[in-house]
Amino acid sequence: MKRIGIFGGSFDPVHNAHLALGRLALQHLGLDELRWVPAGLPWQKSRQVTPGAQRLEMLRLALEGEPRFVIDTCELDRSGPSYTIDTLRALQAHEPAAAWFLVIGQDQYARLDTWREWPELLQRVTLAVAGRAGVPPQPPAALAAVSHRMVPLPLPPMAVSATEIRARVAQGQPVDALVPPPVARYIEQHRLYQA
Numbered sequence: 001m002k003r004i005g006i007f008g009g010s011f012d013p014v015h016n017a018h019l020a021l022g023r024l025a026l027q028h029l030g031l032d033e034l035r036w037v038p039a040g041l042p043w044q045k046s047r048q049v050t051p052g053a054q055r056l057e058m059l060r061l062a063l064e065g066e067p068r069f070v071i072d073t074c075e076l077d078r079s080g081p082s083y084t085i086d087t088l089r090a091l092q093a094h095e096p097a098a099a100w101f102l103v104i105g106q107d108q109y110a111r112l113d114t115w116r117e118w119p120e121l122l123q124r125v126t127l128a129v130a131g132r133a134g135v136p137p138q139p140p141a142a143l144a145a146v147s148h149r150m151v152p153l154p155l156p157p158m159a160v161s162a163t164e165i166r167a168r169v170a171q172g173q174p175v176d177a178l179v180p181p182p183v184a185r186y187i188e189q190h191r192l193y194q195a
């Protein structure tokens with residue numbers, strides 16, 4: 001049976017912890033492929049995100065040469081808020097026999113009960129959850145009360161976040177240690193995240 005992972009994010013920008021998590025998910029879950037899904041309109045982010053085309057280009061640069069990484073633009077192509085349940089319904093309809101995993105960080109696991117139609121989402125996937133520095137390793141009470149499939153991903157704590165990267169760029173500090181080189185060049189060339 002084919003094993004497919006889904007890894008959604010704002011990816012504003014994609015960074016080294018995303019890549020480490022993606023590679024770990026492939027290996028730890030024995031995935032045939034991992035679908036990276038950049039969010040069109042990440043409705044729970046309070047700030048305005050960088051245009052989808054630029055986030056997508058950075059993702060392309062970061063994932064080049066990794067054959068089991070596949071970018072899926074379904075959320076960028078849809079209008080309105082990006083709900084993961086809509087993405088799952090669409091993708092799973094094409095491959096109903098596959099085993100599906102949803103890769104998330106602990107910060108999202110801790111608030112999964114705020115996601116649109118989360119009880120149905122839990123029926124559709126096995127969650128693969130990576131620890132995140134500073135976030136306690138517990139599900140929210142509503143989730144703890146419902147049976148669901150969850151596999152922990154043993155990612156070593158990586159304190160990097162896109163928020164920190166944007167802040168460093170705005171302060172004129174280098175981000176070479178936090179993103180792949182072509183992404184660092186793209187940020188510089190396109191003058192993203194300037195104050």
Ligand SMILES: Nc1ncnc2c1ncn2[C@@H]1O[C@H](COP(=O)(O)OP(=O)(O)OP(=O)(O)O)[C@@H](O)[C@H]1O
Pocket residue numbers: 008009010011012017018021103104105106107108130131132133155158159160161162163164
């Ligand atoms: N350092 C990290 N360790 C573990 N998981 C992470 C890490 N950074 C991001 N993730 C996970 O990757 C997914 C996509 O994250 P996202 O694109 O929002 O990056 P972010 O760094 O959290 O962004 P921002 O700082 O803008 O909120 C989420 O499930 C998030 O939990």
Ligand SMILES: O=C(O)c1ccc[n+]([C@@H]2O[C@H](COP(=O)([O-])O)[C@@H](O)[C@H]2O)c1
Pocket residue numbers: 007008009010011037039042044045082083084085108114115116
């Ligand atoms: O479906 C939802 O209601 C929902 C609510 C919050 C986050 N998500 C998804 O979770 C993924 C990570 O979100 P973020 O905000 O950390 O980039 C991304 O794919 C979002 O679309 C999804």
